[in-house]
Amino acid sequence: MDNMNLTLKIWRQKNAQDKGKMTDYNVTGISEHMSFLEMMDVLNEQLINSGDEPVAFDHDCREGICGSCSMFINGEAHGPVKGTTTCQLHMRSFSDGDTIYIEPFRAKAFPVIKDLIVDRSAFDRIQHAGGYISINTSGNTQDANATPIPKENADLAMDAAMCIGCGACVATCKNSSAMLFVGAKVSQYALLPQGQVESKMRAQNMVAQMDAEGFGNCTNTGACMVECPKGIDLSNIARLNRELLSGSLT
Amino acid sequence: MATLDGKIPAGPIKDKWTLYKDMVDLVNPANKRNIDIIVVGTGLAGGSAAATLAEQGYNVKAFCYQDSPRRAHSIAAQGGINAAKNYQGDGDSVHRLFYDTVKGGDYRSREANVHRLAEVSTNIIDQCVAQGVPFARDYGGLLDNRSFGGVLVSRTFYAKGQTGQQLLLGAYSAMNRQIARGKIQMFNRHEMLDLVIIDGKARGIIARNLVTGEIERHSAHAVVLGTGGYGNVFFLSTNAMGSNVTAAWKTHRRGAYFANPCFTQIHPTCIPRSGDYQSKLTLMSESLRNDGRIWVPARLEDVEAIRSGRLKPTAIAEEHRDYYLERRYPAFGNLVPRDVASRAAKERCDAGFGVNATGEAVYLDFAAAIVRYGEEQATIKGEKDATDVRIKELGKSVVEAKYGNLFDMYKQITADNPYETPMMIYPAVHYTMGGLWVDYNLMTTVQGCYAIGEANFSEHGANRLGASALMQGLADGYFVLPYTIGGYLSKDIRTGKISTDSPEFAEAEANVKQKLESLVNNKGTKSVDYYHKKLGNIMWNKCGMSRNEQGLMEAMTEIAELRDDFYKNVSVPGGAYELNQELEKAGRVADFLELGELFAKDALDRNESCGGHFREESVEVGGPQDGEALRDDENYAYVSAWEFTGKPSDAVLHKEQLEFNDIELKQRSYK
Incomplete structure (x- = not known):
């Protein structure tokens, strides 16, 4: 379909202090081959040409890997298609005449900056608290093949490391919990021999920062895993809890 | 026309870097605490540099326009990273990686830089594994490798189809450790809008806080640009939407020479465009060419039937398919370098064999690989009587394991x-x-201003080999710049804190504010994207995969006219001192409108075909290489470094003559 007409209900908020509200727009001539953000480009071009302010939204790579885009579409983080970021969502998932609700990723720890842009720097601060292995760049580390790593562990570490830090898990969770995000990072390192040395401390420090940022607790609903565009598995939260528990016992 | 000194150290090529490191001046730890370094950009180059410099004890201020350093566009690199580890025992060595890179770059890169890159490549893999980068491994627990275009060995390390992501997250983790220690001060959502030079030395930047719109002054003893490439001058590219040339271009305007702007890589395997609304193009990793076969129909009637939907590609018999890369380049086949593969696709499509509605598409086919892997799996599993369906099923699972995320x-x-x-x-x-011209120290022609990664010009010549961008970014940031910058800063230990309260900072800030205000006050009638798309069209049609004198001259005129029109008629809603994404775009497009003209001027000057730069006037005639690109070493074995003098069309050319002492200049044959 090359000529869809859509009604968009979009969250507009001038700045962090503004109260904000939903505003209605119409767009026409939308092709099913457009990405969702290209549809937003059409809307913004329309707004600019009529002298209005375009809708502000985060986006960059537009190929599903940078984690910038963050829209809550029709009540779902990144919209209706599983395993897909907003930028990879295409208009063929919608029909002519549809009304689409577009909101920012909402959470106490993700305050709105403007329109659909939220501040996710809390995620960075959690990483500062322990999202690393403490080694310097020397050029004298041991040979990369000196320590074989079972393929299974390497693959599981990679699965956890695929997290793009978009925050869909937080936006989806009824408690605004960041456990899937933290669990993914803790798991990546816990599964690799290089990460073992600091493993217990890391889990404690990152969780403490997560709590300080105002993210909620995990009640094992599992919505985060369903909405995660990279399919990060719930078992990573179990692994995080294991690291946390064993760390607090010693 | 002056000549440029690359400051290449003396000695045999194998020893240059070692001798350099032995002799370079060092800064003692107590003094490092008193030295500030600004790093702009947090991709593989900027991120790794910021982390390493902070580890060494310098005070680092790092800037990125994204909301987190983890989102820099290195994250999108898919295929892998090269290193001369020779884990596969297939004959790889530092020399072979050096040779492949110089040859792949069509002999337009600096030998000494490339050799250094090949030397440190092995350290990168060690470092990344120690950081917890989950590279792909085989069942014995050791690291796996794959092959990339333009080489005859398997030296590419990878993490699924997301190698750039994993390497960047590694560099990001190293940064996080230094941010936590307070050694890196991180400025997210900040964009560098000018370079500040005091007494001939880079001493700071003017940055715009993209959330508040405030203009800020930041001082340092040295400024490092890891700001990436300028592919978005074409509007459509595989770059992120925000990737831009502004930091590099402002630095160019302040005196840094811009080198080889016309050397652009047009990647052969991207998803074709589908309409005018298209905002960017998506790459399909080159690693797919390990198993995919590229073809178009051999008969025009089949092309027409496909375009009208009457025929499916799977229904075309083998003898009616033209596997044109295998036909033209039997030695390298589907794994020829990117520039060769791209031109060959264009040649078939220009001849009318393109397989989609726009006539600009070729096939990348995995059917043969699926059967080959399926038969292998059936043998391994002892399924002697496996049906064709079963073989395909087994084969698909192998292909899925290798390329699943790309297929998705x-x-x-x-x-x-x-x-x-x-x-x-x-x-x-x-x-x-x-990119910006740099010497062996990675310093631009502005004292104390460095350019690393894609932002500089040095290692890839006229064509970059696959999986070498990640290698260069991390080599520059982790292992090269931290040495070379010390030599410069060792002379700056008595300078003390640089004040931002100086006429130079005031002038730069006023300049930036005036430009921003004039853009928002212009109140024209056309959007920024309107101009960006127009520029992209000119660039693609006249400075794209194939260039000629007339087209390039037209491009220069048209871009200059478009730039004038932009300043008269562009419309930028909103204010200068608030979050304003249209204003961000406007500033970047204004710089692309200058760079584009210099790009065309450079392409016009270089009347030879080399690597990604193909001049229609310079092709082989007759013989086995008939129709292939013809390089002209006698007249063009130099780096073009352009000096800004007020207008891109008036830029002054400086040449760095390239000397090849260790590799013989030859025609680059992949036949």
């Missing part, structure tokens, strides 16, 4: 299933080999 991405974008029907691909702008 293709399906998301096109709604076609590449396990069942061949992918459609077409070349797209991907990487820019040109």
